[in-house]
Amino acid sequence: MKLKLNVWRQKDSVTEGAFENFNVNDVSEHMSFLEMLDVLNEDLITDGKEPVAFDHDCREGICGSCAMSVNGYPHGHRKGTTVCQLHMREFNDGEELWIEPFRAKGFPVIKDLVTDRSAFDRIIESGGYVSVRTGQAQDANSIPIRKENADVAMDAAACIGCGACVAACPNGAAMLFTSAKINHLNLLPQGQVEKNERTIAMVEQMQNEGFGSCTNHYECESACPKSISINFISDMNKAYIKSKAFGKAGI
């Protein structure tokens, strides 16, 4: 099939960017979206032009590197799919596509489709862990965990940290990401001890990074390639209010 692409080009973080148009021919329906861009880049390099820069690595939807919006949808329109696993059979011959970096105040553009998502690392750094040193652990089966709790914790832990939730949110909020990590740990007995400190620290770090707040648009859940539930946000809000109201010591 043939496609008309409008790709966001931006030299660096300070230069203003613009869309550049490309026509790509011979696109196979079995290609992944990134393979289609690979083919474009090979042609650009051969012509002595700079290839389109985009983050990508595992190409199997788990590393969370790839991040771009296609026709306004973070990772493209197919539900529960990263752009690296989006295949060209999802598009039609002759279609015109608009390809942009994830747009959010918290994710400044570095070049073309590459953005700086280090704010997510700083949110984790502020408290997204259990403070256990290597070697301190007791036998793994000494604390039984209800299967249902472990399963819900896993639902939250499935987050790949790609940032689609932020790009999809009209407020540029990072609440789905932050709540996924908070809930993953808070739901497990190992994470209970530091629950209050963790919740307060991560929520406040998130605010300090310039992300907005949730006003229940549900766009994040819809864009999330791992279909993480927005319910985690209400659980996070509840935990945050309780932690603030009752102090870090908890009740």
Next chain:
Amino acid sequence: MILDSKIPEGDIKDKWENHKFVNKLVNPANKRKYKVIVVGTGLAGAAASATLSELGYDVHSFTYHDSARRAHSIAAQGGINAAKNYQNDGDSVWRLFYDTVKGGDFRSREANVYRLSQVSVNIIDQCVAQGVPFAREYGGLLANRSFGGAQVSRTFYARGQTGQQLLLGAYQALMKQVNSGAVKLYTRREMMEVVLVNGKAKGIIVRDLLTGKMERHAADAVILATGGYGNVFFLSTNAQACNVTATWRAHRKGALFANPCYTQIHPTCIPVAGDYQSKLTLMSESLRNDGRIWVPKKNEDAKAIREKKKTPEDISEKDRDYYLERKYPSFGNLSPRDISSRAAKQVCDEGRGVANTGYGVFLDFRDAIERLGKDKIEERYGNLFEMYERITGTNPYKSPMMIYPASHYTMGGLWVDYNLMTTVPGLFALGEANFSDHGANRLGASALMQGLADGYFVIPYTLAPYIAEESEKVTTDHPAFKEAEQEATDRINKLLSINGKRTPVSFHKELGKLMWDKVGMGRNEAGLLEALEKIPQIRNEFWQNVKIPGSGAQLNVALERACRVADFLEFAETMAYDALDRDESCGAHFREEHQTKDGEAVRNDEKYTYSAAWEFKGVDKKPELHKEQLEFENVKLAVRSYK
């Protein structure tokens, strides 16, 4: 050069305990005076950085990703082995040790493997304490599954995302240490050179991938946890950025490279679809627990399926060849990876392959769905089935999957002694970057185990003896840093100045195809000699005809790729030399000259019970072979049989 593996004395069960006791320690108050560089933030690197900084060392951690959470460890699906024996099915440290030595086809170092089995149990404890959400049973205790190459259920898992959850655990432990100021983390940096002072590793040169600026970092020890070289085949299940550069650059500075020909081919990947393909997607081996692998008995049926004139459902039961169940009745569809992969190649070479290229076999869940119900299968493999459908457009609940082997993991790597130190003093290698534990073939669910064992439980003990004895402190003002930086800068300038006609990727593809055809699943002398003739030709053309637009002072993805391809083009030759030298079939290394009538691998223990460690002698020069003889005192050398 004499390779001293430094295996401790005593009974194999006591070696590690004794070694830990006699090893010198570093006073806690002194540890902060020692700076340790860790390159890579996958399982081994993140675990090592977190743990060493907890002990008090001044840790500086480097990754070429934008975040420490992206390394390819994250893509491991199936699980992690540990000799917990929670299932009461006869597992033990000894059995895991035995299975791993046997699975490695008697080409690994017994003492290392035993230690790996011992610490495997601590890994699970550690990860659960970190909050890794492993699968659980209704009673609240941990669940296990069985995996290829083993007859016990010792594999712990977190749905089909075990690697992700373990890496996030290690990443969180690392970020905890970053938060406390104990680790300094550098992202988007690629290691270009190791810096040696008086023959010892004292630092690294990295390139900031955003600005192109070279940076010098000095330290008392350097740890490489930079993964494997499976992308030498271009198409593999590895992530796009996985490369040999860090280990190859260390090799050029004197670290011996061991057993590069041991490359594991994973039996269950989605077959190649076209020329544009950038990677092959692995479907977890756990699928083999319930899926049955088959091809048609008759060539004409296979041809009809390839031409879409027949569907798999049209082939009656008596016309199907469940070849693994037929050839290996006791292990069947769970036969080890190398055996399953070769069996698939064999039936496809016979003309019975089913994908449109002729290279594919069926993995069929029809019987499992009948026996257990669709719900049960969905619970076990739901995300994998969904992934398959997304990539191929075929629904595996209705029609069998198609799979074919692909390059997946590399057992070879930098030669290390029992302390995980390379032949360069002060330079250590962990995880897939070293060669030590898997011999000629790795068992499923053992890569995660080894990465975490090395990072959490081995290096924290084996780094101290070196640090305690080493007193020379250097800074980045030392001339060796200037020299190494110049080397890296010159290389980049040279690449940018060529301005030829071909893209870096086109060279990578050309090399990869050659390696897959001649140094891949089956190898023979003529093919290897042909590869050795052609690799330098591709390399020469690369250095005259590669084209890289843009400058070196910016984010330049073509330049990054070119640097990596340049190193693959040197490394590939050593890999072919190794495959040629090893004139036997063992594990994943299959020399077509050495097989039984049924196509089984034939080892030659008399001549080849050694690890081959290669010394760099210069580009276009044959590397020199050094041998580490392997002793099997605890597991008797035997023909590996899975029949």
